[in-house]
Amino acid sequence: MPDRRGPGRFPWRTGSSPGAPALRAIGAATGVFVAFAASQLAWMASDVHNHQLIPPERAAGEREQWISRSPFLFVNRANVLGPWLAEHHPPGLDLAALDGDRRYLGVVVLALTAAGAVAARRDAQLLRWFGVAGPALFGIYWLSLGPRTLLWEVAESLGGSAERQAAASTALRAVAAAGALAAAAIAIAARALRRDTRAARTGAGLLLGGALLAFFPTASLWSACAAVLPWLELQRSPGHFFDVAHFWLALLFALALLALQRRIARPALAPWIAAAATAAVVADYWPSRSAFAAGAPMESLRRASELVRSLPGEDGTLRIGAGMPFPSYVPAASWIAAQGAVGHAWGWLSWRSGAHWGDLIDPAIGAASPGDPNRRTAAESEAASLHALFEVARVRYWLRSSSAPPLRQPWQRVRSDRAVAIWELPAVSPFAAGFRDAWLADESADAAALVARATARNALVVSRPEAERFASRGEGAARNARATRVPVTYRRPQPEHIALEVEAGAEPALIFVSEGYHPWWRASVDSTPAPVLRAQIALLAVPVGPGSHRIDLHFAPPRLTAAADRVTALAWIALALGAPLALWRHARQGSR
Known part of the structure; x- marks a missing residue:
């Protein structure tokens, strides 16, 4: 008897219809992508307050610029619209320099996708898939416009006045309201x-979709979401939402090809039609390949990475500063820094220390680079003391452009080639050390200068309010004129587990660790839970009593985040195991 169950109402129920293996593969890829996206959202929601790396007022200003900048970029093939875009773009958005033709979506891809959507109009199964991928792509683009609107971008590009923008917005919203009312009337009747x-x-459905399309250019979806989810206000670059749009566009393209294949009357022609479509897509994108070849030559990056690879890293606890702004900026600095054994001071550590990392390191950068107009320039006497901030953060190396101005003493240029130079400090603090004396940070004072003075006197600066019972009231109440540090042995069995051993002697001590402070760190002293304090502005410390102790630090994300990570890992494993199994089953069915 024939199977009357069909594929069901859900797009991932493929049944035994033609193209079912392709749809199963599409469903598996979509599942992995959704699981991965859910994991990232869980991390963001769990860590939003600690992850505020940029002051809110600066984020608000940049939010107006770091958006999907112009819809005309999507048809800018081989940068033929470059001269026009250079003169016609919204204010503050340098389209030609930032985008060129790297945003080109492809006329052939868009045409085939539209043709496939038409071909699938009577295929309920494919229509459900289009109903998932199409709104996802549309919503992501809408979010990527940030607080701006599509109407504003188009009007500014075409020279429309504010009055015309307001009139167009009113007209479009009236059309949207009329369409929504008509759709409701039809449904009720x-x-x-x-x-x-x-x-x-x-x-x-068509009337409601038309109403949404008419309303979309006049409003900001990002602003509406930010009103409900205040943590979005911390975001400075809504344009990054569009980074995931390519998955949904590729999914729509795959569905379109499948729909067109199902409509081919002579199956023998399908391979030839697929080959012709492939050739057309390649020919369409071919002129734009030069945009992706632009940038720093790979050979220069290899030479720079060899310099970094030769640096001793002490198990990654020594750090290198890379990717700093003008005039020391180095292209692909993060990639270069990742090639060596040293840690990247402006990568993972800045995320983990959140908003505090800049407070620790920015004054030191300004003190070391007097020629940098983007940083506060320190006086010579202040600069000498602020180098202690690099020492406590264990930033021993600095990757800069070879043409950048020299750094102040005690930085020394130790390696260089034609493109980059590596500067080095003579010494940095141990990764872990015990302190007898601790000062409370005064929020009204210059915390960076206080840390520099405390370091010179072998004292530790801890932050309010959690540290009051472990520290003196400040440098004026210090117990010792110049205390001595307590040696600490250190092991790191796993990236998120730090094991320390210390002989504190007859007095209590604060065990400082040059690792980024984060609320998710958990400490135990001799298997007993202990507090983790924020020390030296952005790093961490654990109090211990007299005698010998073992301290264990574990980085423990919340259950929601840990579960999201496991779901993502399982999705990747399922995809890796499921793809060969699906191909094997398809081959067996074909041989019967």
């Missing part, structure tokens, strides 16, 4: 007359 036919549902 169909139910009242008991004629809820497919034609009525289709008509109401």
Whole structure:
């Protein structure tokens, strides 16, 4: 008997229809992508307050610029619109320099996707898939516009006045309201007359979709979401939402190809049509390949990475500063820094220390680089003391452009080539050490200068309010004129587990660790839970009593985040194991 169950109402229920293996592969890829995206959202929601790396007022200003900048970029093939875009773009958005033709979506891809959507209009299964991927792509683009609107971008590009923008916005919203009311009227009438036919549902759906399309250019979806989710206000670059749009566009393209394949009357022609479509796509994108070849030559990056690879890293606890702004900026600095054994001071550590990392390191950068107009320039006497901030953060190396101005003493240029130079400090503090004396940070004072003075006197600066019972009231109340540090042995069995051993002697001590402070760190002293204090502005410390102790530090994300990570890992494993299994099953069915 024939199978009457069909694929069901859900797009991932493929049944035994033609193209079912392809749809199963699409479903698996979509599942992995959704799981990965959910994991990232869980991390963001769990860590939003600690992750505020940029002051709110600066984030608000940059939020107006770091958006999807112009819809005309999507059709800028081989940068033919470059001269026009250079003169016609919204204010403050340098399209030609930032984008060129790297945003080109492809006329052939868009045409085939539209043709596939038309071909799938009578295929309920594929229509459900289009109903998932299409709104996802549309919503992501809408979010990527940030607080701006599509109407503003188009009007500014075409020279429309504010009055015309307001008139166009009013007209579009009126059309949207009329369409929504008409859709509601059709739905209500169909139910009242008991004629809820497919034609009525289709008509109401088309009217509602048209209403949404008319409303979309006049409003900011990002602003509406930020009103409900205040943590979005911390975001400075809504344009990054569009980074995931390519998955949904590729999914729509795959669905379109499958729909077109199902409509081919002669299956023998399918491979030839697929080959022709592939050739057309390649020919369409071919002129834009030069945009992706632009940038720093790979050979220069290899030479720079060899310099970094030769640096001793002490198990990654020594750090290198890279990617700093003008005039010391180095292209692909993060990639270069990742090639060596040293840690990247402006990568993972800045995320973990959150908003505090800049308070620790920015004054030191300003003190070391007097020629940098983007940083506060310190006086010579102040600069000498602020180098202690690099020492406590164990930033021993600095990767800069070879043409950048020299750094102040005690930085020394130790390695260089034609493109980059590596500067080094003579010494840095141990990764872990015990302190007898601790000062409370005064929020009204210059915390960086206080840390520099405390370091010179072998004291530790701890932050209010959690540290009051472990520290003196400040440098004026210090117990020792110049205390001595307590040696600490250190092991790191795993990236998120630090094991320390210390002989504190007859007095209590604060065990300082040059690792980024984060609320998710958990400490135990001799298997007994202990507090983790924020010390030296952005790093951490654990109090211990007299005698010998073992301290264990574990980085423990909340259960929601840990569960999201496991879901993502399982999704990747399922995809890796499921793809060969699906191919094997398909081959067996074909051989019967």
